[in-house]
Amino acid sequence: MLIKLTGGKVYDPANKVSGEVRDIYVEDGKIVAPRPDAKPDQTYDVKGKVVMAGAIDPHTHIGGGKMTIARMLLPEDHQGDSVARTDVTRAGCGHAVPSTHLAGYRYAEMGYTACFEPAMLPANARQAHMELGDTPMVDKGAFAMLGSDDYFLRQLSEKQDFEAIKDYVAWTMHASQAIAVKVVNPGGISAFKFNQRKLDLDEEHVYYKVTPRQIVLNLARALQELGVTHPLHIHGCNLGVPGNIESTLDTIRATEGLRVHMTHTQFLSYGTEGDRKFSSGAARLAELVNKSPNISIDVGQVMFGQTCTASGDSMRQYAIAKSAHPKKPVVMDIECDAGCGVVPMRYRDKSFVNALQWAIGLETFLLVDDPWRMFLTTDHPNGAPFYTYPHLIRLLMDKSFRDDTFQRINADAQGASILPTITREYTLDDIAIMTRAGPARSLGLKDRGHLGAGAAGDITVYKDSPDREAMFATPTMVFKNGELVVRDGKVVKVVQGATHVARPEYDKGIEKPLKDYFDRFHTVRMENFKVADEEIVKGDKGAVIVQPTKARAAA
Amino acid sequence: MSATSELFENVACPFCGMICDDLEVERTDKGLKVRKAGCGRAVAGFERKLPPSSPQIRGKNVPLAEAVAEAAKLIGKSSLPLYGGLATDVEGMRAVMALAERSGGVVDHAASEAQYRNFKVLQSVGWTMSTLTEARNRADLIIIAGTDVQALHHRFFERIAAPRQSMFGVNAKKRTVVVIGKGLDKAAKEAGVGEVVMLPCKPERVGEVIGALRARLRGFTLNKLDIDGLKLADIDALADRCRKAEYGVVVWAPPAFDFPHAELTVDQLAGLIKDLAPTQRFAGLTLGGAEGATTAASVATWQSGYPMRVSYASGAPEFDPDRYAIARMLREGEGDLLVWIASYSPDLAPPAIDIPIIVVGTPGMKLPKSTAVFIPIGTPGVDHAGRLIRVDSVVSLPLKNLGRADLPPAEDVLSAIEAAL
Numbered sequence: 001m002l003i004k005l006t007g008g009k010v011y012d013p014a015n016k017v018s019g020e021v022r023d024i025y026v027e028d029g030k031i032v033a034p035r036p037d038a039k040p041d042q043t044y045d046v047k048g049k050v051v052m053a054g055a056i057d058p059h060t061h062i063g064g065g066k067m068t069i070a071r072m073l074l075p076e077d078h079q080g081d082s083v084a085r086t087d088v089t090r091a092g093c094g095h096a097v098p099s100t101h102l103a104g105y106r107y108a109e110m111g112y113t114a115c116f117e118p119a120m121l122p123a124n125a126r127q128a129h130m131e132l133g134d135t136p137m138v139d140k141g142a143f144a145m146l147g148s149d150d151y152f153l154r155q156l157s158e159k160q161d162f163e164a165i166k167d168y169v170a171w172t173m174h175a176s177q178a179i180a181v182k183v184v185n186p187g188g189i190s191a192f193k194f195n196q197r198k199l200d201l202d203e204e205h206v207y208y209k210v211t212p213r214q215i216v217l218n219l220a221r222a223l224q225e226l227g228v229t230h231p232l233h234i235h236g237c238n239l240g241v242p243g244n245i246e247s248t249l250d251t252i253r254a255t256e257g258l259r260v261h262m263t264h265t266q267f268l269s270y271g272t273e274g275d276r277k278f279s280s281g282a283a284r285l286a287e288l289v290n291k292s293p294n295i296s297i298d299v300g301q302v303m304f305g306q307t308c309t310a311s312g313d314s315m316r317q318y319a320i321a322k323s324a325h326p327k328k329p330v331v332m333d334i335e336c337d338a339g340c341g342v343v344p345m346r347y348r349d350k351s352f353v354n355a356l357q358w359a360i361g362l363e364t365f366l367l368v369d370d371p372w373r374m375f376l377t378t379d380h381p382n383g384a385p386f387y388t389y390p391h392l393i394r395l396l397m398d399k400s401f402r403d404d405t406f407q408r409i410n411a412d413a414q415g416a417s418i419l420p421t422i423t424r425e426y427t428l429d430d431i432a433i434m435t436r437a438g439p440a441r442s443l444g445l446k447d448r449g450h451l452g453a454g455a456a457g458d459i460t461v462y463k464d465s466p467d468r469e470a471m472f473a474t475p476t477m478v479f480k481n482g483e484l485v486v487r488d489g490k491v492v493k494v495v496q497g498a499t500h501v502a503r504p505e506y507d508k509g510i511e512k513p514l515k516d517y518f519d520r521f522h523t524v525r526m527e528n529f530k531v532a533d534e535e536i537v538k539g540d541k542g543a544v545i546v547q548p549t550k551a552r553a554a555a
Numbered sequence: 556m557s558a559t560s561e562l563f564e565n566v567a568c569p570f571c572g573m574i575c576d577d578l579e580v581e582r583t584d585k586g587l588k589v590r591k592a593g594c595g596r597a598v599a600g601f602e603r604k605l606p607p608s609s610p611q612i613r614g615k616n617v618p619l620a621e622a623v624a625e626a627a628k629l630i631g632k633s634s635l636p637l638y639g640g641l642a643t644d645v646e647g648m649r650a651v652m653a654l655a656e657r658s659g660g661v662v663d664h665a666a667s668e669a670q671y672r673n674f675k676v677l678q679s680v681g682w683t684m685s686t687l688t689e690a691r692n693r694a695d696l697i698i699i700a701g702t703d704v705q706a707l708h709h710r711f712f713e714r715i716a717a718p719r720q721s722m723f724g725v726n727a728k729k730r731t732v733v734v735i736g737k738g739l740d741k742a743a744k745e746a747g748v749g750e751v752v753m754l755p756c757k758p759e760r761v762g763e764v765i766g767a768l769r770a771r772l773r774g775f776t777l778n779k780l781d782i783d784g785l786k787l788a789d790i791d792a793l794a795d796r797c798r799k800a801e802y803g804v805v806v807w808a809p810p811a812f813d814f815p816h817a818e819l820t821v822d823q824l825a826g827l828i829k830d831l832a833p834t835q836r837f838a839g840l841t842l843g844g845a846e847g848a849t850t851a852a853s854v855a856t857w858q859s860g861y862p863m864r865v866s867y868a869s870g871a872p873e874f875d876p877d878r879y880a881i882a883r884m885l886r887e888g889e890g891d892l893l894v895w896i897a898s899y900s901p902d903l904a905p906p907a908i909d910i911p912i913i914v915v916g917t918p919g920m921k922l923p924k925s926t927a928v929f930i931p932i933g934t935p936g937v938d939h940a941g942r943l944i945r946v947d948s949v950v951s952l953p954l955k956n957l958g959r960a961d962l963p964p965a966e967d968v969l970s971a972i973e974a975a976l
Binding site (some may be wrong): 010063065067068069072073075078079082083085090091092093097098099101102108121123126127130131134150159192193194195207238319326327328329330331332333334335336337344477520521522523524525528532535539 | 564565567573575576577645646649653656657672674678679680681682683684685686687689690691692693715716720721722723801802827832835836838852853854856857858859860861862867869870871872873874942944948949950951953
């Protein structure tokens with residue numbers, strides 16, 4: 001089966017194609033080199049349209065226990081966005097924390113073909129994959145959360161051989177079917193269980209006597225030496241605390257050149273200037289990121305309206321529980337493995353803090369020069385639901401629209417932001433990098449995020465409208481593995497995406513101390529802790545794609 | 556072991572919400588035998604001999620395909636099918652949701668009346684919770700509120716409340732268990748817990764005990780205490796224990812609070828934890844969750860947005876925890892067909908009602924007179940593989956096929972019915 005998309009303006013930055021008119025050929029689900037002589041089975045005229053690879057969200061909370069807590073928590077939020085089944089699609093509900101099927105449909109309807117759940121607790125991995133299994137249309141993957149789990153903290157405090165730490169990190173990635181590793185408030189989730197209420201970069205965990213700096217360095221180095229493509233994904237110390245820009249900058253400096261990804265930095269870029277002791281640290285962050293080629297970031301943009309924050313950071317989520325709207329925060333300590341906090345939140349444009357959060361996010365987007373090291377996220381649903389992406393793209397691409405919006409936010413926040421002085425407008429190339437090529441390269445998805453021969457036939461076609469919000473909200477066509485799945489922003493065919501994982505090498509000998517640990521302390525057997533391929537393939541009717549890792553390096 | 560026998564290790568037990576997974580079960584030509592780590596309930600569940608069974612239409616044996624076709628016909632004709640029981644696994648629950656959606660039905664679990672004592676609190680004020688492994692290793696103070704934990708989970712003390720080893724040195728000897736409830740302290744005493752304290756009262760009064768405790772913790776004077784003879788000194792002693800705890804865990808199971816507006820008792824328990832949270836660590840641990848209740852609520856929530864009591868009559872999920880409680884609907888004559896799924900215990904039979912019932916259930920169940928179709932199914936973790944979510948709503952376990960009987964999973968039967976609609 002050969003299909004051809006003719007006459008589109010192609011934006012494929014991974015292959016250095018910038019708006020040139022090209023025909024795209026897809027055979028049996030994969031993009032192939034142009035074959036002008038061949039007679040396609042299907043031809044789609046996309047003349048004048050913008051053609052990009054399917055978009056990739058590298059950080060969106062769409063599957064796992066805390067999302068289902070959030071869903072359970074917010075019936076009043078679902079009721080305004082109830083969706084009936086159709087001949088093609090399942091029923092569900094949307095808004096802040098959409099049901100699994102709706103999340104898949106709506107991502108696809110926005111031109112996305114892959115989504116990554118960034119906070120999979122290994123103890124909850126099985127359920128996270130079940131929920132991702134019920135999320136159709138898009139490819140998926142998940143990042144295993146480490147750094148507050150007692151096994152790793154014991155290794156670190158006992159000063160175990162670094163190779164054993166690497167083995168454990170790799171084992172966890174296999175056991176939980178992860179593609180990457182994330183650390184959340186390094187050590188802080190565990191420290192909170194010991195009643196510590198804050199943990200700065202060089203502050204000792206009261207029980208294990210290790211610091212967040214040591215945790216970050218060990219995990220970042222472990223992943224690098226294990227050859228995992230995506231570097232350590234860091235949700236830093238002090239999230240949401242005024243003045244946290246210092247620990248964020250210190251964390252970047254602490255990496256000593258190791259590659260790391262700093263996530264949802266908006267929540268971690270706050271200064272203490274001004275009458276209200278709350279100010280933007282975006283310029284300082286951007287300055288350091290611009291100088292540090294080992295660092296990539298995503299923003300976690302805040303948008304105004306009702307949403308729900310959901311994070312593994314139980315310590316900081318408890319601390320913000322008093323700001324919950326509606327007032328029903330949930331906090332959990334989980335399995336000597338991690339924790340979570342779910343706090344409903346309404347961001348208001350007339351609130352000084354919320355308005356400045358919004359401005360800090362945009363400043364960060366616009367001040368970081370290299371779009372290859374910057375990914376577009378709202379940290380769904382923490383900053384806003386993912387449906388706000390088209391609006392966010394317009395804010396980035398359209399200075400006058402941005403200025404108009406700026407005029408409507410809290411006046412004191414306006415006075416505290418340099419946003420109007422920034423003239424940069426993102427180009428379609430920038431957007432294609434930030435939402436496709438960059439995340440694919442960072443996550444190590446060899447055959448996604450680009451339109452070169454050998455790539456998956458994940459393609460999005462947009463009408464080239466000057467209203468970029470309308471353009472990105474409603475793609476004309478979306479293809480998944482070469483099949484037309486969305487037309488004019490509506491799902492026309494439901495498909496099941498694959499689950500991407502990475503499997504670095506490890507010494508199976510690690511299972512001996514691990515088994516002993518599980519038998520002595522846990523309530524689950526090590527053998528049952530592991531999520532088998534068959535569960536994803538047979539149980540969830542999906543597929544597993546193992547992305548390559550580099551050979552393991554010795555210390 | 557005979558030539559045909561097989562020994563299974565690390566077997567997860569689906570017969571209560573704790574889902575212990577350290578069992579050893581042997582299959583011989585005589586059936587299954589629990590060899591290790593089985594409690595009474597596990598032994599009864601795994602070793603139960605299934606009576607012969609066949610798909611039936613109105614009591615007459617028929618081939619499976621005919622029963623499926625008849626079920627599809629009844630569902631197709633129904634104006635409002637009610638999907639109840641829901642004692643199944645993740646895959647079975649997914650099939651229930653798809654079928655309910657397709658047929659415009661209502662979804663509700665047999666135990667949801669108890670679960671809603673929790674959900675109402677969660678959905679109103681939130682809460683702070685712990686999980687089994689966390690409590691096992693950390694809890695130096697365990698307050699058991701009005702619940703006969705031993706009856707619900709035979710191995711709770713051995714595995715969680717009174718473990719021989721703890722990661723942080725808090726073994727059984729170093730723990731205090733406070734039991735609020737009359738005669739519920741026996742298991743804690745037998746388990747070798749360092750200190751067992753009992754505040755005897757009826758389950759209905761637990762909320763008042765906690766209310767008094769919260770008042771004292773906040774420094775209020777109480778003139779007179781009138782709770783089943785409890786003394787203010789007992790409350791103050793408990794307040795003192797709370798203040799001294801490193802990691803306190805408040806344990807309850809919503810089925811224990813079987814009286815009107817019991818959610819107010821759960822609200823007190825969540826409130827106690829919230830009151831203590833600014834200066835110290837406390838968390839709840841809610842138990843129960845047998846018959847796949849936690850699994851049903853979780854799958855329903857991630858697929859529909861709501862923990863059951865959802866109607867798809869309009870095509871879209873509509874949630875109403877009172878209106879779509881199936882027990883109430885049946886009492887008041889709403890709905891014209893009951894589809895009952897129960898794959899674990901034969902005791903979870905559908906209620907005797909006048910409207911026709913399709914039973915997709917384990918063999919041996921007593922079928923009400925109005926049963927129009929019966930389709931025998933396997934038990935997940937015994938007759939087929941599956942997955943089940945534990946009572947703490949965090950951990951899920953893989954269930955093995957132990958090869959007891961050649962019966963189809965609920966998923967296959969329900970999907971076949973949906974395909975035949």
